[in-house]
Amino acid sequence: MKDSTVAGGRSRAGGDPLGPNSEIGRKLKQYYDELVSDDVPDRFAQLLAQLETAEPARKKD
Amino acid sequence: MAVSQDFKVDLLGAIPSLRAFAVSLSQNADKADDLVQETLVKAWDKHESFQPGTNLKAWLFTILRNEFYSQMRKRGREVQDSDGIMTSRLAVHPAQQGQLDLKDFRTALEQLPEDQREAIILIGASGFSYEEAAEICGCAVGTIKSRVSRARARLQDILKISGEDEFGPDAIATHVIGSSAA
Numbered sequence: 652m653k654d655s656t657v658a659g660g661r662s663r664a665g666g667d668p669l670g671p672n673s674e675i676g677r678k679l680k681q682y683y684d685e686l687v688s689d690d691v692p693d694r695f696a697q698l699l700a701q702l703e704t705a706e707p708a709r710k711k712d
Numbered sequence: 713m714a715v716s717q718d719f720k721v722d723l724l725g726a727i728p729s730l731r732a733f734a735v736s737l738s739q740n741a742d743k744a745d746d747l748v749q750e751t752l753v754k755a756w757d758k759h760e761s762f763q764p765g766t767n768l769k770a771w772l773f774t775i776l777r778n779e780f781y782s783q784m785r786k787r788g789r790e791v792q793d794s795d796g797i798m799t800s801r802l803a804v805h806p807a808q809q810g811q812l813d814l815k816d817f818r819t820a821l822e823q824l825p826e827d828q829r830e831a832i833i834l835i836g837a838s839g840f841s842y843e844e845a846a847e848i849c850g851c852a853v854g855t856i857k858s859r860v861s862r863a864r865a866r867l868q869d870i871l872k873i874s875g876e877d878e879f880g881p882d883a884i885a886t887h888v889i890g891s892s893a894a
Contacts, residue, residue, distance in 0.1 A: 655887060668864060669836035675867050676836055678817040683837030685814075686732035695727050699720055702756045 713758050722768050723752060728802050729838065733773055736833045737780050747783070751776040770840065777830065811818045812871060820870040824863055831859035832867075 669676035730751060733746035754775050756764075762771050799849065821829060827849075834845040846853045868874070 674873050675813055675864055678812055683732055687728045687733050691727050698752055708741040
């Protein structure tokens with residue numbers, strides 16, 4: 652899932668100090684997109700699987 | 713109520729963003745992954761307090777951020793300066809003709825105080841609105857705006873980028889030439 656979408660529906664047109672015309676804005680996105688596209692270690696999927704298995708035992712519906 | 717399959721899928725989908733935010737906050741990959749793990753466990757435990765239809769990513773970022781600051785408090789907060797003591801320790805080459813190296817940028821970002829760094833990341837990179845960022849950080853919208861603006865000014869300063877939306881020396885020179893010619 653890429654993070655470059657605007658979650659708040661905020662317009663980025665004109666005058667945005669961190670928009671595409673800003674060197675800082677561009678670098679910020681480059682820095683962050685690189686982090687987002689990093690491979691996710693298996694430990695997280697395993698963790699969620701464990702939480703799911705543990706769920707019925709921990710909570711009674 | 714059991715955790716729904718949708719919730720689990722959405723959690724999985726949010727992991728790359730959570731990791732990126734965690735690294736941005738903690739500046740350390742191992743600490744970041746521990747933060748993400750803690751966030752997932754907490755989110756799972758209190759999934760009932762999440763209101764479906766609202767922004768899950770913002771909800772998760774809030775949990776992660778709270779976790780980060782509570783861990784910092786437990787460890788005894790490493791004080792980050794807001795007044796440039798760290799800045800002087802790390803020299804960054806001036807950006808050459810707008811060709812700014814990502815490594816230099818990362819170094820500059822590390823020098824920001826956490827509150828400014830998280831604000832500029834949430835607004836400039838994660839794609840949150842000022843209102844959402846304010847909610848995540850538990851502060852006023854105006855506070856976020858001022859932190860973003862200070863962060864940006866600070867980065868420009870460290871990276872020797874002249875103000876991109878201000879009148880540069882050319883505008884002044886033109887004015888001086890103009891007035892002397894009259």
